[in-house]
Amino acid sequence: MEPASLRDGCRPCLLFLPWKPCPxxxxxxxxxxxxxQTLGAVFTDGPLRLQAEACAALASAQTCLPRxxxxxxxxxxxxSVLLRTMLLPVLGQRGAWxxxxxxxxxxxxxxxxDALDMEAWDHGSLDQRKLxxxxxxxxxxxKARERMSEAFATEGAxxxxxxxxxxxxxxxxxxxxxxxxCAAGQKQGSA
Numbered sequence: 001m002e003p004a005s006l007r008d009g010c011r012p013c014l015l016f017l018p019w020k021p022c023p024x025x026x027x028x029x030x031x032x033x034x035x036x037q038t039l040g041a042v043f044t045d046g047p048l049r050l051q052a053e054a055c056a057a058l059a060s061a062q063t064c065l066p067r068x069x070x071x072x073x074x075x076x077x078x079x080s081v082l083l084r085t086m087l088l089p090v091l092g093q094r095g096a097w098x099x100x101x102x103x104x105x106x107x108x109x110x111x112x113x114d115a116l117d118m119e120a121w122d123h124g125s126l127d128q129r130k131l132x133x134x135x136x137x138x139x140x141x142x143k144a145r146e147r148m149s150e151a152f153a154t155e156g157a158x159x160x161x162x163x164x165x166x167x168x169x170x171x172x173x174x175x176x177x178x179x180x181x182c183a184a185g186q187k188q189g190s191a
Contacts, residue, residue: 022097027064027090036066043072048080055086064092074098074105084108088131121147126162133166141170145178 030036042054051073058065065073074095077087084107091099091108099108107127121132129151136144148167152160167175 020097020100023093025064025093027062027092030058030063030066036069039066040069040072043069043076048076048083051076052083052086055083055090058090059086063090065090065095067094070095070098074102074108077108078104084127126159129159130162130166133163137166137170141172141174144170145175148178 030039039054042050046054055065070091073087073091077084088108096108099105106125109124109128121129124132133144133147136147144166148163151163155163164179167179
């Protein structure tokens with residue numbers, strides 16, 4: 001027999017499900033109250049460009065966003081694909097952990113991982129793959145080119161275009177044949 005609470009439309013509370021704890025933060029914390037308030041205003045009412053500049057400044061200082069601003073920042077990244085690239089490096093461990101708790105913020109899952117998770121390449125979203133490719137380009141450009149070549153053979157035009165944008169990280173003459181092959185593939189796809 002079904003419990004009365006389920007018959008009446010109530011659902012069991014999810015608060016009692018086991019949660020993985022948030023890992024310790026690896027980035028520095030912002031230690032200035034006025035700057036925290038300013039960042040709060042930027043992510044509440046500020047234009048996209050100002051939000052991106054704030055993220056760039058935090059990233060250059062190897063500082064994460066204050067934890068109370070993470071939901072606003074993650075929502076801003078949800079609304080703007082352009083902001084995501086700047087936002088991901090300053091989310092820190094807590095931001096990546098929060099993203100894993102909310103499907104609306106799935107673009108940021110894995111943002112704080114230090115190790116390259118190749119499983120994310122095989123099963124992750126386009127944003128996760130781009131993040132992985134960006135990190136891989138910094139560590140091992142040849143392996144990144146290999147991954148991109150494999151992807152271009154099987155991916156659609158949208159995915160190829162998104163991955164192609166990551167070539168700008170560590171661009172070298174070794175990337176010429178890959179970029180020419182991508183350009184040829186794009187011409188064939190549009191014809």
